[in-house]
Amino acid sequence: MASSPSITTTVPRAAGLRDAIGHLRTARRRRLGMVLATCAVALAALGTLGLMLGDSTIAPGTALLAAFGAGDAGDLFIIQKLRLPRVVAAVLVGAMFGLAGALFQSTLRNPLASPDILGIAAGASLGAVTGLLTFGLAGIAVAVSAFGGGLAVALAIWFLAWRRGLHSIRFVLVGVGFAYLCQAFMTWLLARAEEREAASALLWTVGSVADVRGEDLGVLAVGALVLTIGVAVVARTQGPLALGDDNARALGVHVDAARVTTLLLAVGLVALATSFAGPVAFVALVAPAIARRLLSDGSPALTASTAVGALLVLAADLIGNHQVFGVAAPVGIVTGLVGAPYLLWLLATNERKERR
Amino acid sequence: MTRTPDRARRRTLVLLGLVAALGGTILASLALGVRDIDPAVVWDALTGWATGMPLPDDQDHRVVVEQRLPRTVVGITAGAALALAGTLVQGVTRNPIADPGLLGLNAGASLAIVLSSVVLGVSSPLGFIWFAFAGAAGAALLVFSIGAGRPVRLALVGATVTALLTPLITITLIQSSTAFNLYRTWAVGSLAGVRSAALADLWPFLVVGAVLAAAMAHRMNMLALGDDVATALGQRVGTTRVVSGVAIVMLSGTATALVGPIALIGLAVPHAARRLVGTDYRWITAVAFLLGPVVLLVADVTGRVVLPHSELEAGVVAAAIGAPVLIAVARSRSLAGV
Numbered sequence: 001m002a003s004s005p006s007i008t009t010t011v012p013r014a015a016g017l018r019d020a021i022g023h024l025r026t027a028r029r030r031r032l033g034m035v036l037a038t039c040a041v042a043l044a045a046l047g048t049l050g051l052m053l054g055d056s057t058i059a060p061g062t063a064l065l066a067a068f069g070a071g072d073a074g075d076l077f078i079i080q081k082l083r084l085p086r087v088v089a090a091v092l093v094g095a096m097f098g099l100a101g102a103l104f105q106s107t108l109r110n111p112l113a114s115p116d117i118l119g120i121a122a123g124a125s126l127g128a129v130t131g132l133l134t135f136g137l138a139g140i141a142v143a144v145s146a147f148g149g150g151l152a153v154a155l156a157i158w159f160l161a162w163r164r165g166l167h168s169i170r171f172v173l174v175g176v177g178f179a180y181l182c183q184a185f186m187t188w189l190l191a192r193a194e195e196r197e198a199a200s201a202l203l204w205t206v207g208s209v210a211d212v213r214g215e216d217l218g219v220l221a222v223g224a225l226v227l228t229i230g231v232a233v234v235a236r237t238q239g240p241l242a243l244g245d246d247n248a249r250a251l252g253v254h255v256d257a258a259r260v261t262t263l264l265l266a267v268g269l270v271a272l273a274t275s276f277a278g279p280v281a282f283v284a285l286v287a288p289a290i291a292r293r294l295l296s297d298g299s300p301a302l303t304a305s306t307a308v309g310a311l312l313v314l315a316a317d318l319i320g321n322h323q324v325f326g327v328a329a330p331v332g333i334v335t336g337l338v339g340a341p342y343l344l345w346l347l348a349t350n351e352r353k354e355r356r
Numbered sequence: 357m358t359r360t361p362d363r364a365r366r367r368t369l370v371l372l373g374l375v376a377a378l379g380g381t382i383l384a385s386l387a388l389g390v391r392d393i394d395p396a397v398v399w400d401a402l403t404g405w406a407t408g409m410p411l412p413d414d415q416d417h418r419v420v421v422e423q424r425l426p427r428t429v430v431g432i433t434a435g436a437a438l439a440l441a442g443t444l445v446q447g448v449t450r451n452p453i454a455d456p457g458l459l460g461l462n463a464g465a466s467l468a469i470v471l472s473s474v475v476l477g478v479s480s481p482l483g484f485i486w487f488a489f490a491g492a493a494g495a496a497l498l499v500f501s502i503g504a505g506r507p508v509r510l511a512l513v514g515a516t517v518t519a520l521l522t523p524l525i526t527i528t529l530i531q532s533s534t535a536f537n538l539y540r541t542w543a544v545g546s547l548a549g550v551r552s553a554a555l556a557d558l559w560p561f562l563v564v565g566a567v568l569a570a571a572m573a574h575r576m577n578m579l580a581l582g583d584d585v586a587t588a589l590g591q592r593v594g595t596t597r598v599v600s601g602v603a604i605v606m607l608s609g610t611a612t613a614l615v616g617p618i619a620l621i622g623l624a625v626p627h628a629a630r631r632l633v634g635t636d637y638r639w640i641t642a643v644a645f646l647l648g649p650v651v652l653l654v655a656d657v658t659g660r661v662v663l664p665h666s667e668l669e670a671g672v673v674a675a676a677i678g679a680p681v682l683i684a685v686a687r688s689r690s691l692a693g694v
Contacts, residue, residue, distance in 0.1 A: 111512050112453060160683050169452055173627070173686035176453045177679040180620045184545070184675030191544040191669070195533060198540065206526060282519040289512060329530070333523045340520035347513055348502045 028297045032304060035294045039307035043091065046314050050087040051079055053322060081214060089212035090317040090331065091310045092220055093277040094287075098309015099231060099302060100269035101284025102291065106238045106300035107262040108168040114285035115150075115270045118175030121279035122182035123153025124271075125205040128278065129186050132201045133193045142204065147275035153178050154267045168259070207280035207332030209317055216276065223272045230265045231302065234258060238300040280332045283309050286339035293346040312339045367633045374646035378432075381653040385428040386420055389660045393420060426552030431656050431670070432649040433555065434547070434611040435621060437562050439648025440569040441608035442622025443629070443641055447576035448600045449511040455623035456608035459510070459601075460517035462617040464495025465609065467521045469542060470528045473535040484538070485554045485613045489561075492609035495521065500601045510597075545616035545671015547656045558610045565606030569641060572600050576637035618671045620678030621648055627685045651677060 051063040058066070058075060065071050066079035097115075104113045115121045127149020131137035137145060157178055161170040186205070190198045212220070237258035240248040245255050270284070290312075291304035316334035323329075386398045393416045401420040441456045449458070456462070468491025472478040478487065495517055503513030529536045575596045578586040583593050608622065629643035652670060655677055659668035 110451070110453070112451065112458075112515055117453065117515070160687060163687060170686045172453055174683050176623065177620075177682035177686070180623070181675050181679040184620070184672045187540065187544045188669065188672045191540045195537060199530065199533070199536060202526070202529065202536075281522065285515060286519060289516070329527060333526050333530075336519040336521075336523040340516045343516050344502060344513065344520070347509060347516070 028295070028299075031295055031297070035291070035304050036307055039304075039311050042311055043307070043314060046311070046318060047087050047091070050090075050314065050318055051083050053318070054078070054083060085212055085214040085217055086209055086317065086321075087314065088217055089209040089220065089277065090314045092217070092224055093209055093273045093280060094283055094313025095306045095310040096224055096227075096269045096273040097280060097283035097313070098287035098291070099228065099306040100266040100273070101309070102288035102300055102302050102305035103231065103238075103262050103266035103269075104284065105288050106242055106302075107259050107266075108172055109242065109244075110168065110172050111289060112285070113168075113172055113175075114282075114288075115274075115279070116282055116285050117179060118172065119157065119178030119180075119182055120150050120154050120175070120267065120270055121274070121281070122179045122186070124150030124274045124279045126182040126186045126189075127152075128204050129189050129201045132204060133189050133197055143275050143278075146204075146278065147271060149182075150274050150279070151267075151271050153182065154271070158263075171263070203330060204278060205332075206330055207274075207278035207335075208330030209277045209280075209313070210321070210330060212276055220272065220276050224269070227265055227268050227272070230261075234261050234265065235302055238262070238302065242298070242300060278330075278332060280313060280335055282336045282339060283312055286336070286343050287312055290339065290343050290346060293343075363634070367639055370632045370643060371646070374643065374650065377650050378646055378653075381650050381657065382428055382432070384657050385431060385653045386424045388657050389419075389424065390665075391416070391419060426555075427547050427656070428653065430552050430555055430614060431547050431653045433559070433562055434615045434618070435649035435652030436645050437565065437607040437611040437648075438618060438621040438652070439625040439629075439644040440566060440641065441604045441611070443626040443637070443644045444569055444572060444576070444600045444604050444607075445622065446626050447572075447579060447637055448597055448604075449514075450580065451511045452627070453623070454511055454514075455619055456604055456612070457617060457619045457622070458518070459514040459604065460495035460499045460521065461492040461605070461608050462612055462619065463518040463521035463525070464491040464493070465489070465612050465617070466539065466543065467491055467525050467528075468494075470525050470532075470535045470539055473538050474528055474532045479534065479538065482554055484542075485558070488613035489558070489609045492612055493605045496601060496605045496609070500598070542616045543671075544669045545618040545674065546669040547615055547652075548667070548669075554614060558614070561606040561610045565603045565610070566645070568599055568603035569607065572596065572603065573638040573641040576600075576641075577635075580635070580637070615652075616671055618652070618674050620675050620682070621651055624678040624682040624685070625651060628681055631685050631688060651681075 048060050048064060051067055052058050052060055056078065058078065062071055062075055063079055066075045067084050069076070069080075071079075101114045104115065104118065105111055124146040128142050128146040130149070131142045131145035157171060157175045161167070161174040163170065190202060193201065237248070237253045240251040240253045241255065241258060243251075248255050248258075273280070287309035288301060288305040291301040291308045292299075294308075295301050295304055312335055313331060316338045317331040319338065320329040320331050320334040383395060383398065386402070387393050387395055397416050398420050401417040402425070404417065405421045405425070438456070445454045445456055445459060446452065451458075465488040468487040469484045472484050472487040478484045499510065499514045499517050503510040525539075529539060575586075575591055578589050578591050579593065579596060586593050586596075611618075625644050625648050626640060629640045629647055633639040633643050652674060655674035656670040658677070659670055659673040662668055662673075
């Protein structure tokens with residue numbers, strides 16, 4: 001995939017092999033540091049922008065102070081009750097989708113494996129649309145039915161793909177089957193429904209962080225933290241798994257256990273994020289692909305993908321919220337527009353580099 | 357690959373069985389529906405129509421010739437086209453979850469339909485079919501121009517282009533209710549309606565696409581061994597990809613424009629074919645060519661008879677049939693790689 005510099009070209013003398021590996025490691029670490037630092041700066045800048053902009057513009061200093069609890073009552077209300085929860089939710093949800101996507105893709109060894117394509121997002125959408133159109137649900141009940149839909153599909157994929165272990169092609173194929181099944185029934189429900197109801201259901205299926213309330217953010221943050229700690233524990237297995245099941249076994253990885261744990265954590269991340277924000281489209285597909293190309297060292301890029309995901313959703317929410325395309329669009333509509341052109345550009349330039 | 361007589365006999369039996377199944381589903385498609393018609397009457401109506409006799413003033417004859425025959429023809433051609441395109445896509449990208457939609461074709465067609473409705477005021481399926489075809493071709497061109505280098509990249513670029521176009525579709529749909537209504541009736545995937553008239557214009561694309569697909573089958577076998585091996589065997593890998601891409605656009609672009617994005621046929625049928633006849637793409641292509649129409653027609657007929665007074669669209673039933681097939685193939689003991 002990514003073109004890693006080969007040892008022979010970097011250091012000609014065999015005596016310097018250890019040095020060469022050391023250089024490579026330093027270079028990789030430095031590159032990761034650069035990417036993470038850039039993402040952090042961009043997140044801080046966009047986050048501040050998110051706090052500043054709105055019906056009334058607030059100066060950056062005032063906005064940041066208010067975020068930490070200092071300032072007059074009006075600013076405090078706007079920042080802490082309205083804008084901060086939205087920014088935090090966008091960052092958390094984006095990070096969770098980015099991390100989950102990287103986990104899916106590395107453990108299933110397929111760059112297309114993401115909740116969007118594996119039917120988990122489609123299951124959540126179908127759950128929401130069924131709740132909205134068939135049972136006339138509203139508010140939190142829709143989120144619950146979306147959560148149920150996504151989780152039910154994930155478990156069904158699991159159950160059906162299990163055959164003396166969890167083989168990645170089986171998991172991916174069964175997942176895609178469910179994606180199309182859910183998609184078809186959702187389209188059918190949309191085609192049958194009253195136009196106005198169908199339009200609002202369509203909106204729900206794209207995902208939004210606009211309605212996440214400050215009080216609920218604690219649950220989201222704690223859940224994300226617990227799952228991320230779990231990921232940190234299994235992260236060591238991801239590198240060997242990328243080399244293939246047999247190689248990973250030879251390196252001492254318990255392949256089935258590692259894959260099951262990783263997928264459980266990834267599904268948990270997706271389910272939790274989806275229940276808060278809906279199935280925000282394409283983040284889990286695009287963020288890991290961008291992160292892998294930014295690092296271009298062949299690693300699963302878990303940390304970088306988390307950062308890129310957070311950045312992607314935060315940027316997309318800013319663009320959508322402030323009517324850059326003429327309508328106030330929920331974040332899930334914009335994520336593809338923000339991430340995809342950049343990824344295409346990376347793919348196109350990467351190609352040229354490899355041909356050279 | 358061992359070429360035992362058993363395997364050859366099995367493959368021939370599969371083909372014969374599929375021909376019989378296709379005959380049966382065609383008959384069912386002509387005879388069954390809201391009004392069930394006796395097979396003998398169907399035969400009378402067909403022979404009468406084929407010999408150019410004027411249509412008798414008989415309700416059954418009219419239904420067979422004017423409604424079910426065009427619908428069946430659309431089903432056969434679209435089913436075969438989607439299955440062939442799916443086979444080619446999986447061969448070219450070497451990704452088991454690849455289908456024509458993955459190369460951005462469905463998103464391109466959808467965006468073109470939506471835009472033609474909003475910008476040019478196109479309101480009928482007959483009017484937007486050319487736009488849909490052009491949109492599918494444009495998206496595929498973009499995907500191939502960026503991703504033609506390597507199979508993994510091709511699939512990834514396709515998914516990314518879909519990720520890029522889908523938001524544009526959704527934004528337009530939110531703002532225009534006429535586009536939304538036009539889109540959702542097309543996207544559900546149906547064989548009913550005036551589509552056969554468009555088939556009269558588009559059939560050359562399907563013929564050329566099918567011929568190219570058949571010509572590429574042998575090359576897919578080499579490509580399955582990897583780009584390097586295929587090159588070493590004397591194949592121009594780049595040419596194979598471009599020709600396959602042209603065939604995919606012609607087949608899938610036309611079929612999608614006609615019947616909507618019925619994605620699972622292009623995905624599930626090649627897998628089922630692989631399960632039936634092994635990994636030789638020449639046989640997979642032949643089986644897919646027959647199995648695609650069978651699945652789409654069965655889906656259409658089932659959709660007609662399953663509800664008492666209305667119809668389920670073929671796209672929904674095809675998903676309901678295709679997904680379990682795909683899952684069964686994925687669960688089978690000897691899951692053949694792509």
